[in-house]
Amino acid sequence: MSEEQSTTEEGRIEGADGPEIERVLPADETLAALATEFASARFEVFEAAGASWDIVNVSADEYHALVAAAQAAGYTLFIDLCAVDYLRRTPRFDVVVHIESITPARRLRIKIGVPASDASIASITDIFAGANFFEREAYDLMGVDFTGHPDMTRILLPDEWEGHPLRKDASVGSVPIQFKASYKTT
Amino acid sequence: MSDTPDLVTGDRETPIIEPPVSVTEVDEGASRREVHDMWVAGTEEPEWVRTATDEGAQEMLPEGDDPAAAIQRGIAVDDDFVDSDDTDADQRQIINMGPQHPSTHGVLRLHLELEGETIRRVKPIIGYLHTGMEKTAETLSYMQGATNVTRMDYLSPFHNELAYSLAVEQLLRVEIPARAQAIRILMTELNRVASHLLWVATQGMDVGAVSMMLFGWQDRELCLEFFEKVTGLRMNHNYIRPGGVAADLPDGWEDDVESLLVKLPAGIDRHEAILNKNPIFLDRTRGVGVITPEECRQYGVSGPIARGSGIAHDLRKAFPYSGIEQYEFDVPVGKHGDVLDRYFVRMEEMRQSLRIVHQVLNTMPAGDYRTEDRKVTPPPRKRIDESMEALIHHFKLFTEGFRVPAGEAYQGVESPRGHLGVYIVSQGGARPWRLHVRAPSFAAVQAMPVMMTDSLVADLVATLASADPVLGDVDR
Numbered sequence: 001m002s003e004e005q006s007t008t009e010e011g012r013i014e015g016a017d018g019p020e021i022e023r024v025l026p027a028d029e030t031l032a033a034l035a036t037e038f039a040s041a042r043f044e045v046f047e048a049a050g051a052s053w054d055i056v057n058v059s060a061d062e063y064h065a066l067v068a069a070a071q072a073a074g075y076t077l078f079i080d081l082c083a084v085d086y087l088r089r090t091p092r093f094d095v096v097v098h099i100e101s102i103t104p105a106r107r108l109r110i111k112i113g114v115p116a117s118d119a120s121i122a123s124i125t126d127i128f129a130g131a132n133f134f135e136r137e138a139y140d141l142m143g144v145d146f147t148g149h150p151d152m153t154r155i156l157l158p159d160e161w162e163g164h165p166l167r168k169d170a171s172v173g174s175v176p177i178q179f180k181a182s183y184k185t186t
Numbered sequence: 187m188s189d190t191p192d193l194v195t196g197d198r199e200t201p202i203i204e205p206p207v208s209v210t211e212v213d214e215g216a217s218r219r220e221v222h223d224m225w226v227a228g229t230e231e232p233e234w235v236r237t238a239t240d241e242g243a244q245e246m247l248p249e250g251d252d253p254a255a256a257i258q259r260g261i262a263v264d265d266d267f268v269d270s271d272d273t274d275a276d277q278r279q280i281i282n283m284g285p286q287h288p289s290t291h292g293v294l295r296l297h298l299e300l301e302g303e304t305i306r307r308v309k310p311i312i313g314y315l316h317t318g319m320e321k322t323a324e325t326l327s328y329m330q331g332a333t334n335v336t337r338m339d340y341l342s343p344f345h346n347e348l349a350y351s352l353a354v355e356q357l358l359r360v361e362i363p364a365r366a367q368a369i370r371i372l373m374t375e376l377n378r379v380a381s382h383l384l385w386v387a388t389q390g391m392d393v394g395a396v397s398m399m400l401f402g403w404q405d406r407e408l409c410l411e412f413f414e415k416v417t418g419l420r421m422n423h424n425y426i427r428p429g430g431v432a433a434d435l436p437d438g439w440e441d442d443v444e445s446l447l448v449k450l451p452a453g454i455d456r457h458e459a460i461l462n463k464n465p466i467f468l469d470r471t472r473g474v475g476v477i478t479p480e481e482c483r484q485y486g487v488s489g490p491i492a493r494g495s496g497i498a499h500d501l502r503k504a505f506p507y508s509g510i511e512q513y514e515f516d517v518p519v520g521k522h523g524d525v526l527d528r529y530f531v532r533m534e535e536m537r538q539s540l541r542i543v544h545q546v547l548n549t550m551p552a553g554d555y556r557t558e559d560r561k562v563t564p565p566p567r568k569r570i571d572e573s574m575e576a577l578i579h580h581f582k583l584f585t586e587g588f589r590v591p592a593g594e595a596y597q598g599v600e601s602p603r604g605h606l607g608v609y610i611v612s613q614g615g616a617r618p619w620r621l622h623v624r625a626p627s628f629a630a631v632q633a634m635p636v637m638m639t640d641s642l643v644a645d646l647v648a649t650l651a652s653a654d655p656v657l658g659d660v661d662r
Contacts, residue, residue, distance in 0.1 A: 051356050102483075156661060
């Protein structure tokens with residue numbers, strides 16, 4: 001496994017939004033193959049003491065196919081899926097998927113921007129069955145809808161819960177606590 | 187009195203109890219409602235039959251070919267379901283196990299569809315212990331955060347703190363002194379032993395070896411006594427913090443660890459002497475709760491469950507953290523993916539953890555127990571008396587907290603239950619913008635249908651115990 005993801009090859013690939021965006025192809029063969037296959041994939045590397053991650057930003061359209069391709073390329077271990085609310089950024093949400101390859105030991109983080117106006121994205125439960133609960137959690141707490149999910153319901157909160165508490169505009173303490181002795185709230 | 191059925195002689199001319207009539211015979215769509223209303227079905231008040239319960243979407247849907255049913259039958263990845271499909275719906279019943287069942291290891295609730303004694307479908311229902319820890323973390327400073335995360339997986343608090351602290355340190359890019367790293371390894375590996383001892387206690391009890399409960403707790407107590415001596419608390423230590431650990435090891439810790447290294451292996455041998463050749467234990471665990479490697483990978487199942495299925499993957503080897511690559515240890519791997527293999531894997535893991543502890547004891551480096559980086563560590567007490575700046579600095583650290591550069595970091599550690607990950611997004615403030623926890627039990631509970639379907643109800647308890655879910659971890 002190559003911990004150093006130095007850039008050896010540079011390519012200019014036409015970006016999805018029209019103007020040419022300079023893209024740096026990752027040095028690793030597997031990732032370079034993914035980068036050439038998916039036009040919207042932007043690779044970067046996170047390095048810190050004892051941790052190295054390949055990160056790929058991809059558009060929502062190509063996300064499902066990229067996950068399937070990554071799985072076929074060896075990233076067979078599903079780790080994690082969650083959503084992040086950046087509130088004032090466009091697109092507002094990020095869906096973050098972590099997957100892992102066992103041999104060689106490598107990790108990939110896939111990030112997809114999801115706009116607030118249409119907070120929905122394709123479900124990857126058909127690729128990784130384990131994404132099921134994680135997508136339900138992201139829906140429950142962050143309000144990101146996963147199309148194609150077999151059972152898109154709340155998982156941690158009660159069904160009659162209104163709103164999605166991990167969104168930044170859901171403030172702490174906005175739900176009044178009803179103590180046992182109180183007869184009326186509001 | 188003559189109308190009363192004669193219970194003593196058992197006069198069977200008139201049935202003593204009317205057999206319940208299923209509403210499904212009158213109303214086809216009622217089977218779902220029957221599920222909710224659990225045995226009140228058959229009353230003569232159709233209006234009373236609710237169309238939705240308080241559980242709402244948590245219901246078990248009518249069986250069909252849809253993907254949801256396939257998941258509940260555990261055949262979404264590998265179709266190893268051998269039960270026949272040609273039974274009528276009224277030969278099956280849906281019962282509810284938990285959230286208060288004694289062997290659910292917490293408030294886990296399982297909807298089970300049974301056919302006789304065989305489990306056809308399982309739907310885990312969680313959330314009873316959800317306390318919004320990820321939201322709480324956004325309101326706590328980085329220094330306070332360890333207090334929060336340590337309460338998630340309450341059987342391995344050190345691993346929670348370690349994952350959190352390492353993730354924060356990735357963003358801070360501070361160097362952790364070698365002694366702090368070694369202390370972290372010492373505590374987490376002992377914590378693994380403590381957690382597995384509790385697991386073997388409950389696993390034994392759940393399959394009928396009740397004495398295991400006492401022996402397991404007894405040995406775990408030895409670990410907890412040491413934890414208490416080091417951290418002041420038996421659980422929820424808040425000991426491993428961003429920047430190092432909260433305090434140095436107490437005087438005479440070597441003697442305590444040496445004593446543990448004598449007592450714990452003897453305890454493990456004793457547990458194995460009780461269980462390894464016990465025919466009841468073997469019968470109850472061999473070939474029970476099988477999960478295949480492919481299912482483990484897809485479901486994100488990790489730790490002893492995945493290793494019991496033959497996946498030789500351990501985060502301590504694959505992506506070493508906190509200097510664990512300096513120590514020699516082996517990763518035990520099973521073959522069959524059943525409860526028995528998970529048992530063997532965990533027993534061997536305890537020995538390997540003690541092997542690491544032994545090495546830590548012999549090679550404990552001298553030095554600081556936390557980083558001397560003034561960005562995260564308060565000035566020494568003596569400096570506060572002498573220097574106004576040190577006082578201000580100390581005050582700022584504990585009121586505002588330290589700021590963490592913007593960015594995102596993910597740190598996974600090998601907790602006793604598997605891959606425990608903490609994902610932190612920072613926007614440069616003194617509090618995390620987002621903290622997400624990848625809980626190993628969450629993935630394990632998700633894979634319950636895979637392990638449980640097609641087995642007997644009694645085996646379910648053995649399977650559940652072998653997955654070792656901690657509901658504080660699942661629900662967070």
